[in-house]
Amino acid sequence: MLQQSDRETRRGYTLNDLMSGSSDEVRALIRRGELTRPTAGLAPGYAQANLVVLPEDLAFDFFLFCQRNPGPCPVLEVVESGRYEPSLTARGADLRVDIPLYRIYRDGELVAEQKDVTGYWDDDLVCFLLGCSFTFEAALIRAGIPLRHIEQGKNVAMYVTSIEARPAGMFSGPIVVSMRPIHESKVVRCVQITSRFPMAHGAPLHIGDPAKMGIRSIKHPDYGDYVKIKEDEVPVFWACGVTAQAVALRSRPRLMITHSPGHMFITDVRDEELAAS
Amino acid sequence: MLQQSDRETRRGYTLNDLMSGSSDEVRALIRRGELTRPTAGLAPGYAQANLVVLPEDLAFDFFLFCQRNPGPCPVLEVVESGRYEPSLTARGADLRVDIPLYRIYRDGELVAEQKDVTGYWDDDLVCFLLGCSFTFEAALIRAGIPLRHIEQGKNVAMYVTSIEARPAGMFSGPIVVSMRPIHESKVVRCVQITSRFPMAHGAPLHIGDPAKMGIRSIKHPDYGDYVKIKEDEVPVFWACGVTAQAVALRSRPRLMITHSPGHMFITDVRDEELAAS
Numbered sequence: 001m002l003q004q005s006d007r008e009t010r011r012g013y014t015l016n017d018l019m020s021g022s023s024d025e026v027r028a029l030i031r032r033g034e035l036t037r038p039t040a041g042l043a044p045g046y047a048q049a050n051l052v053v054l055p056e057d058l059a060f061d062f063f064l065f066c067q068r069n070p071g072p073c074p075v076l077e078v079v080e081s082g083r084y085e086p087s088l089t090a091r092g093a094d095l096r097v098d099i100p101l102y103r104i105y106r107d108g109e110l111v112a113e114q115k116d117v118t119g120y121w122d123d124d125l126v127c128f129l130l131g132c133s134f135t136f137e138a139a140l141i142r143a144g145i146p147l148r149h150i151e152q153g154k155n156v157a158m159y160v161t162s163i164e165a166r167p168a169g170m171f172s173g174p175i176v177v178s179m180r181p182i183h184e185s186k187v188v189r190c191v192q193i194t195s196r197f198p199m200a201h202g203a204p205l206h207i208g209d210p211a212k213m214g215i216r217s218i219k220h221p222d223y224g225d226y227v228k229i230k231e232d233e234v235p236v237f238w239a240c241g242v243t244a245q246a247v248a249l250r251s252r253p254r255l256m257i258t259h260s261p262g263h264m265f266i267t268d269v270r271d272e273e274l275a276a277s
Numbered sequence: 278m279l280q281q282s283d284r285e286t287r288r289g290y291t292l293n294d295l296m297s298g299s300s301d302e303v304r305a306l307i308r309r310g311e312l313t314r315p316t317a318g319l320a321p322g323y324a325q326a327n328l329v330v331l332p333e334d335l336a337f338d339f340f341l342f343c344q345r346n347p348g349p350c351p352v353l354e355v356v357e358s359g360r361y362e363p364s365l366t367a368r369g370a371d372l373r374v375d376i377p378l379y380r381i382y383r384d385g386e387l388v389a390e391q392k393d394v395t396g397y398w399d400d401d402l403v404c405f406l407l408g409c410s411f412t413f414e415a416a417l418i419r420a421g422i423p424l425r426h427i428e429q430g431k432n433v434a435m436y437v438t439s440i441e442a443r444p445a446g447m448f449s450g451p452i453v454v455s456m457r458p459i460h461e462s463k464v465v466r467c468v469q470i471t472s473r474f475p476m477a478h479g480a481p482l483h484i485g486d487p488a489k490m491g492i493r494s495i496k497h498p499d500y501g502d503y504v505k506i507k508e509d510e511v512p513v514f515w516a517c518g519v520t521a522q523a524v525a526l527r528s529r530p531r532l533m534i535t536h537s538p539g540h541m542f543i544t545d546v547r548d549e550e551l552a553a554s
Contacts, residue, residue, distance in 0.1 A: 059337060064340075068365070078341050080445075080446065195553075196554075198475075203554065277480065
């Protein structure tokens, strides 16, 4: 339980408190506007999710895009129009206010970043929650495979590839991948561990040469921060949920609301509940 | 390749020919109306699929029903309105004529059984292909776990349970399960093997007492044929694609076209391509 008596941070909660909070405790802080930081490491053990919100008439095509691209876009839950409670993955939550920071895109342009999107809400919006790599990163760390971006408090490095996602209706675009340098002795174990989590991007898409995926400069990621690949390490690439945002930029839906990168929705689903077996 | 010179059957193909045919060869026979038998055992190694066709305005809700019930309804491919070629799982196929026998439901009533549904087709129909248990049955047999219904040339026994599927929009209904008697020494292996195939109903839903799922009389299946459970065997239950048809009966969409039970669509996807890892 969160210790409210400890006052080390501005809001009255230490990072350690948050790192041991349960999903609903952390969501309550976010809803009250008392927490706007990225959610990596918060409510450990609970799966976090990417959010994509679209008008109802575009929802079938986006759903189909996800079904055809389950690597980057594994669907955890779809909330129908007229509702904003993801009752299967977080009963009682409100997707309009329970994420620390949102992005609003109109016609493919980022027009605002907000802590609350109630003002943008409409009864015809459909919400998609997509699995997030935090789930498999936690599993890698539990297995003794260190992840440098986490050790350094950075965002994971992400790259737009030359691989086209399978299109669906109006939605098309490139697959975005995240890259983690893995010690060459741990690459096989890394494949095994992440294969257990198909609902969190699953096994790597590619191991080794970045050029094979059309990545020109590994030192210059399109999103997030570069972390050095050491002599005895191999770059390992996973399909990334940011694909949905890259696709939005190209496909230009008239309205799309997402989480702001790194500021995820925290579900009540345990990471281990998402394991394939 | 099919041996067309051998004339043991009425149509000029022996069952042995068909059992060694590739997916496109067998589909070609079906399209020409030369094969109307159930598809169990045909084109071995290729995944077969359940078909559900619905008007476009009902398609989002049914898609959502499948996403919420991936055990009975694992989605292999969705073909958008205006098309009938499942280009991701069987390029060049025609879903209106490439299944040996179809069922047409209007307002939840079975109104016809046809070898060709071209006459019912409309540009606003959306096709769903859902994974089929033949995929995991082949894996069980390869692992030396015999399946009595196959040995006896019967349909698998299926039961309507008291477990409600998660509803979505207009679609709700009970989960239907298939039952296979498994030797008590093989039950664990059976769970392991079928867990590899989440796109073909995956791991069992239940092992043992049928009453726990609301099944009153194991000897009287709701669909298919009963096979005896011997002294040293345990009934093992899997979620079943017939759930979609049971849900149609209750939810009464104005039009729904499906395959006729056992008469599946044969895809070009290898069973092993569907394995989770």
